Amino acid sequence: MRLRHVLQLSLKEIRGLLRDPLLMVLVAYAFTLDVYVSATAIPESLNSATIGIVDEDASPLSRRVADAFLPPYFMPPAQIDIAQMDARMDAGIDTFSLVIPPEFQRDLLAGNRPELQLNVDATRVSQAFTGAGSISAIVNQEIAGWLARDAAPVGMPVDLAVRARFNPSLDPAWFGAVTSVISTVTMLSIILSGAALIRERDHGTLEHLLVMPVTAAEIMTSKVLSMGSVVLVATALSLTLVVQAGMGIPIGGSVALYLVGAALHLFATTSMGILLATIAGSMPQFAMLLLLVLLPLDILSGGVTPRESMPQAVQYIMLAAPNTHFIALAQGVLFRGAGLSVVWPQLVALMLIGSVMFAFALHRFRAFLR
């Protein structure tokens, strides 16, 4: 393999990209505005939750409880009656409905152990648990506070000091921004390298290359190199200019270490793009195949939901995907400030997966050329 051929062919690929202004605009959008929008859109897990209150007691206590649901966690509670409750929940207007029964305050003071009812729309899984926990805590606190007007609190003096590390205010924008950069990296690199190959074949230029003293390895390496570099540069710019400087999100660890990881990840994903292109005969087939691969890669690699909650089998299978390791590395380095001593297993895994992917893709590519 001659470096000169690879560089020349890479230069050709990059020139080709530059000829497509709309594509460049899209790449720029994906790494700037899209990162910003998705970072700012994701709510804190309990944000603006909608709650309806059926207050059949209408006592000072019930009003005190109802007034305790405050933004930004809750939308101002809607005072509704029991007949409206079901309809509103059915229509998805309210995620929670709290029913305060008649004579609640009186029964409470009389020690009759009155019962409050909280209805939760459990199809909104992300809010159901945290919301119910939070509502229950608020109700407890308010009732305890109301009762404590005239009694000293009883209890044990054990305090629980809970602190979040790496993102003390649990600002979801930190997570959203970085996750968005990571998933764009994967998507773009697979599309670019695979589509570049299919395009060359469709236009007959691949055949033309084969009558020249150029080897399959050179052709493939040039695609991996050019598309990988383009995405790597875009990532670096996005992370430093948009995420760090523009949005003011602190990066825990070394951006350089992250970029080394990203480069290895791109080695694997661009090879994967070539592999998919050799399996797909045409661009429409490639598009469908891409969807089939990209969606699980994106969703099951731990970027969207935590890996440990997935079934064991899925967790094991996803170990073969570069994304899983890259996301673990990126989260470690960018959020938790992990250094090389912590993330070296991910680097090794990415290198291994990348090499296997490249070798396999090259093998397929040679067969594809025949």
Added chain:
Amino acid sequence: MTDSMPAVRAEGLSLRYGNTLAVDDVSIDLPSGRSVGVIGPDGVGKSSLLALIVGARRMQTGRLEVLGGDMARAGHRARIAPRIAYMPQGLGRNLYPTLSVRENVDFFGRLFGEGAQERAQRIDELLKATGLAPFADRAAAKLSGGMKQKLGLCCALVHDPDLLVLDEPTTGVDPLSRREFWALIDRIRADRPHMSLLVSSAYMEEAARFDHLVAMDAGKVLATGSTAEILERTGAADLDAAFIALLPEENRSRHKDLSIPPRDPASDGENVIEAENLTVRFGDFTAVDQVSFRIKRGEIFGFLGSNGCGKTTTMKALTGLLDPSDGTTKIYGRKVDAHDMATRKRIGYMTQSFSLYSELTVRQNLDLHGQLFDMTSAEIVPRIAELAERFDLEDVLDSLPMRLPLGIRQRLSLAVALIHRPEILILDEPTSGVDPVARDIFWQSLIDLSRNDGVTIFISTHYMAEATRCDRISLMHQGRVLVSDTPEAIREEVGAETLDDAFVHHLQRAQDQDTPPAPEMKEELSAGPATSARRRRGGFSLARLLSFSWRESLELRRDPIRLTLASLGSVILMIVLGYGVSMDVENLKFAALDFDRSILSQSYVNDLAGSRYFDEEPPLVDHADLDYRMRAGEISLALEIPPGFAADLERGRPVAIGAWFDGAMPMRADTVRGYIQGMHAHWLTEQMRQVFGDQAVAGNFTLEVRYRYNPDVESLAAMVPAMIPLLLMLIPATLAVLSVAREKETGSIVNLYVTPARRLEFLLGKQVPYVVLGFMNYLLLLALAVVVFGVPVKGSLLALSLGALIYVVLATGLGLLISAFTQSQVTALFFTFMATLIPAMQYGGIIDPVASMDGMGRVIGEIYPTSHFVTISRGTFSKALGFDDLGGSFLPMLALVPVVVLLGAIFVRKQEK
């Protein structure tokens, strides 16, 4: 009636691309009912002029009247579109490669609103007349160049046009087919005497057959008049000479009469290229059948033959692109080996179709190829200058090839094939579409190479004038070599006057042997009586819409892999995502840093470890350990219990337990915080109960939590109704998005420009099959949800299905909309992923409810159809709802349908800019 009204009248017509003036102030009157030839060198604006006349290109300046109306007016263009037939330049660029020959013609018939019976009859006639009948079921992609041209003509002629415009129709067509082609045109003209014919051609021998000629150069008209007038004016003996005489002085001066010095017999001896019983089969089809030849050093060896006879396949076998099924090929006495880089460097190869990089400029193409052939930059620069001068490419060095006319592109290909000074040149129809001056210049350099540098040249051509210049030629037909000798000997052998006649003689004899004499192609082409019926004004036509649907669904059916991927893909994705995605936060790993090591502190840790939410990891050793393991993501929660915890508690002194959790993933972190606080409270209650007895914690009230719709808060039951909207957006949009962008890339979009088809018919027609496919996908996903996942539809199935239908219409519409304004397939694909995957997943209400989002995301979520369909899907699956309850979700989706469709129609252009 012929001269009463001109078919085409142009005044001061100009067309500019960037800095190039393609058509420069052209004023002409073309009589109707005549045949008009537009002749001129490459790149003088012939094609641009024709494209303006048929309305494929948007007019810029000047006036143009075609068939009695102003072409600047869309109304007039729509009115006359059914009366014009246009065949664009390039081999079959407006054809659909996966459709068969018959289906291609059929599609055009449908577009022009012909009835089934009439269509079938005309297709039969046309295919018979063009000799394509035996190949009626072959896919257009598998036809040879000449056959594609014939098919293109069939497509143009399927309706009876009043103006037939052919842009270099016979380029790349063999002499026999060419004769047949013109015979066919003559018959059509005889049948339809009022039809005007407008042809551009690079074959001067053909130009003589036209009634009227327009000679063009550099965007300007040099001369118009009958052929005789032009010959007379220039005083030339034939049109070739007349044409050269018409050229401006500086162009003409470059032309010299060719002189071919005889080969030096001393150079004989060494066989450079050898083929021995070469046979190549594709499945049952034998493309090359036992072909043998030897080509000596410095020899120019010509390959002639009908289209599709195996010339290209033979050449590919010589370059190592194809492996012979039988026999051997040798270069310099060594067997051709695809991996032999040294041999590759000695060969220059030029393919039949343009195969250089359209995204690189002419200079960049030349440079890249030089680099790949390991020339140094010091060698490349002067070499490019030399080749640019020789092939007259200096003015276009920094242009993109696709902006250049065919002839110049061919010259560029040649220059590229020569850049590394190869010892062998294998040229597959290198001069197709190149004008006579450029052809002669090109041949001069071939002769120089052969005679002076000893370069061996293997060339295929359809020009007899070129064949006579070869040292030896072979005639090929249906994979076999009919005759191989010097041109002179071949002509004399059959006693023919010209080589052309000898060629036709051989071909006809071979054909007669193959098949019983074909019935003479005398079938009269019926000048359709239904003509007048078809002349309706071009309003919106359901028939045309359906003809697009028919074609699109045919293309879909020709691609079973894609269909399988679409349906199998949704099933696989649903299963993977349904089981894989879990919003539950369980099995969180935690570890304790217990400085107290008392029974009390142990009980605290055990309480946590015993819950299903937390899994205990080996205890932490010190703060450094805690730090490391949290950074590495091994634990998401660390507890620190201070020394003297139990003792202090006993004495009633305030103590604090430290809990650090990983905030990197905010959603998980929130849940962890909730859990740990709950566990802490629970532990405290238990401790108090043990110390103070039950009355201390006698609950003063209870809060009963009811999880509705999904009592077990199972992720699966919640995720399945959300996955259907996600997949029904992604898959139909991805299926649809390539349909328009692909046509733009391959060139068949030109059919929209020049047929009566309207933009809405085009888009909606294309959408229909994708909507059907998308809805079938929905049914599949529904069955999967109910049967495999056991998630029943509790509410109205009808509401869900109707919602799905509207949603699929939107998803495919979105795909077509993106398709309409993107130029390349790559961009279209990336755009689709950006415009479907991200908004549907992040802002579609699948994970977080739209109501709780902020900023732009909220706005996108409210508009984007996914959020509404998620409401419908969850409502019908989980909440037992029907139309009454979900009306609010149908309306925003319905309102989007016309928006998406109309935007698509706006972005698709009816003319090329």
